[in-house]
Amino acid sequence: MQVDLIKVHGSENEFFILDETLLERTVTQDELVSLTQIITDRNTGLLKGADGVLLVGTTNHEESDGRMRVINYDGSEASMCGNGLRTVARYLSEKNKKNEFIVETMHADLHVKKAEELGKDIQTFQVEISPVSFNVDDLPFNWSSEKFIDQELPELAPNLRFSAVAVPNPHLISFVDHETVYSSQFEELATYLNGKNPYFPDGVNVSFVEVLDKQSLFVRTFERGVGFTNACGTAMAASSLMYVLLKNGQFEEKIQVTNPGGMVQTVVHKDEDGIYWMDLIGNATYLNKVSISLEDILTHKLDNHTQIPLNENENYHKFLKELTID
Numbered sequence: 001m002q003v004d005l006i007k008v009h010g011s012e013n014e015f016f017i018l019d020e021t022l023l024e025r026t027v028t029q030d031e032l033v034s035l036t037q038i039i040t041d042r043n044t045g046l047l048k049g050a051d052g053v054l055l056v057g058t059t060n061h062e063e064s065d066g067r068m069r070v071i072n073y074d075g076s077e078a079s080m081c082g083n084g085l086r087t088v089a090r091y092l093s094e095k096n097k098k099n100e101f102i103v104e105t106m107h108a109d110l111h112v113k114k115a116e117e118l119g120k121d122i123q124t125f126q127v128e129i130s131p132v133s134f135n136v137d138d139l140p141f142n143w144s145s146e147k148f149i150d151q152e153l154p155e156l157a158p159n160l161r162f163s164a165v166a167v168p169n170p171h172l173i174s175f176v177d178h179e180t181v182y183s184s185q186f187e188e189l190a191t192y193l194n195g196k197n198p199y200f201p202d203g204v205n206v207s208f209v210e211v212l213d214k215q216s217l218f219v220r221t222f223e224r225g226v227g228f229t230n231a232c233g234t235a236m237a238a239s240s241l242m243y244v245l246l247k248n249g250q251f252e253e254k255i256q257v258t259n260p261g262g263m264v265q266t267v268v269h270k271d272e273d274g275i276y277w278m279d280l281i282g283n284a285t286y287l288n289k290v291s292i293s294l295e296d297i298l299t300h301k302l303d304n305h306t307q308i309p310l311n312e313n314e315n316y317h318k319f320l321k322e323l324t325i326d
Ligand SMILES: N[C@@H](CCC[C@H](N)C(=O)O)C(=O)O
Pocket: 013, 070, 072, 077, 078, 079, 080, 081, 082, 083, 084, 169, 170, 205, 223, 224, 225, 226, 229, 231, 232, 233, 234, 235
């Protein structure tokens, strides 16, 4: 069976989009896990691999226009992916010729829309990040109290304070200084919390956040199921929420969030019932269209593919130069 893929990125968090509605038959769960592990491998995968696969499918939800499933690099499934949702929003927007619609994800139907370009010729989409929960059971996080906000983990990192939040995938966030963002302590802690450990039985996305200025953050994330990525959209949204709650950031005002792969904007909202949600606004860049058979993927014959470069990354790199990140 022939499989068409699009390699995409949001802040250089890279994925292969696989539209299962175009396949002759549905892929089994085992095939999906193997396909992801094989094509995303950074050494032996397709087109230098990726951070995961975004499976686009049909939805039974009346108000949604499509469904997104997120398979991490290691084959585990995540409930959400913010950078990925922007690229799926673009894909469905072009496919269905709609600029604003709803996408079904594992736990929520989320509002997405085409947004004003962040840079010249940078396709930009805005996606909703929701629902938010501080209940430790929702991460899950084995902790003695109901919430874990701005607290120490003395046995693990006595010098740092952390907050745990599900959006709805699990995040652990710490505001740190510039040196600590790149410290070995970060990698050691995040690796430990994503292995067998008594705190996070399903692992956790760990972010170290530096406040650069008023409404301006830098976020680096070690992702569950992947490792360090260039950016994690849900982490940047969750970090923005914690910035507003703990560091005097402003609700309803744009926050600029830079990351190792680029820049996004976020807006943190709170409604009259005290419910939080965030907008995540950023690039949705196409890299290549690829065609390969499922059989070749599953037997590791990845050279048997055809691909068309989509040449959008030149503009993205110009955009990064303007941000002085490149
Ligand atoms: N990169 C994503 C998050 C992908 C899922 C994450 N690794 C998890 O397991 O929760 C994003 O942009 O949000």
